[in-house]
Amino acid sequence: MISDNIKNVTQRIARSCEKSHRRPEDVRLICVTKEADIIAIEEALGLGITDIGENRVQDALLKYRVIGDRVRWHLIGHLQTNKVRDAVKVFSLIHSVDSIRLAREIDKDARSIKKVQDILVQVNVSGEESKFGLAPGELKGFFKEVSLYPNINILGLMTIAPETDDPQKARPCFKKLRELKDEINSLQLTAYSLKLLSMGMTNDFEIAIEEGSNVVRIGRAIFR
Numbered sequence: 387m388i389s390d391n392i393k394n395v396t397q398r399i400a401r402s403c404e405k406s407h408r409r410p411e412d413v414r415l416i417c418v419t420k421e422a423d424i425i426a427i428e429e430a431l432g433l434g435i436t437d438i439g440e441n442r443v444q445d446a447l448l449k450y451r452v453i454g455d456r457v458r459w460h461l462i463g464h465l466q467t468n469k470v471r472d473a474v475k476v477f478s479l480i481h482s483v484d485s486i487r488l489a490r491e492i493d494k495d496a497r498s499i500k501k502v503q504d505i506l507v508q509v510n511v512s513g514e515e516s517k518f519g520l521a522p523g524e525l526k527g528f529f530k531e532v533s534l535y536p537n538i539n540i541l542g543l544m545t546i547a548p549e550t551d552d553p554q555k556a557r558p559c560f561k562k563l564r565e566l567k568d569e570i571n572s573l574q575l576t577a578y579s580l581k582l583l584s585m586g587m588t589n590d591f592e593i594a595i596e597e598g599s600n601v602v603r604i605g606r607a608i609f610r
């Protein structure tokens with residue numbers, strides 16, 4: 387039942403917040419709908435979900451035709467430059483920006499529709515070959531360049547932890563992302579300090595919150 391699942395996830399978020407002396411309203415729940423159909427999504431919206439996450443621009447466009455602007459749309463999957471024009475039309479936050487080239491394209495297409503696009507920078511903290519994202523060492527160069535782009539607003543960082551049998555093993559990855567955010571803020575590489583840390587999925591969101599996450603992206607725990 388989707389309603390039971392949402393209740394359960396919300397309670398677990400609240401408990402993790404309590405444990406780490408944070409307020410539950412400071413952690414935003416993104417309901418990941420990549421494997422959900424319209425009926426299931428409508429049910430989630432009826433239960434108070436305000437933010438949904440999709441992996442692929444094409445899938446999001448189809449759903450957007452039905453759902454529209456009743457929710458905020460988040461792009462959480464890899465973005466190819468040839469999909470940017472569509473992406474800036476739909477998404478309020480793009481979590482997966484991982485190159486200067488992509489950022490430049492987003493800036494250009496956002497400008498053409500007079501939008502300032504909110505983004506997060508995806509970081510490959512674990513260094514796994516299979517993962518998208520900038521290496522931590524590439525961040526400084528990225529920020530120096532992209533923070534000057536007028537039609538992009540960088541709000542924070544995003545990462546995907548390695549898949550493990552034990553969520554505790556993801557903790558160092560989350561901790562590292564938080565440290566990277568603090569480092570970028572202390573170097574004042576952006577006009578505004580970075581606020582958002584998008585980290586934590588069904589298997590590991592509680593650990594992520596304990597390490598400072600304020601955006602969790604949850605699919606299976608809601609729609610399974």
Ligand SMILES: *Cc1c(COP(=O)(O)O)cnc(C)c1O
Nearest residue numbers: 418462587588589603604605606
């Ligand atoms: C699918 C996906 C999620 C949600 O994963 P669940 O395990 O279903 O909670 C979160 N983030 C990204 C980038 C995803 O691709």
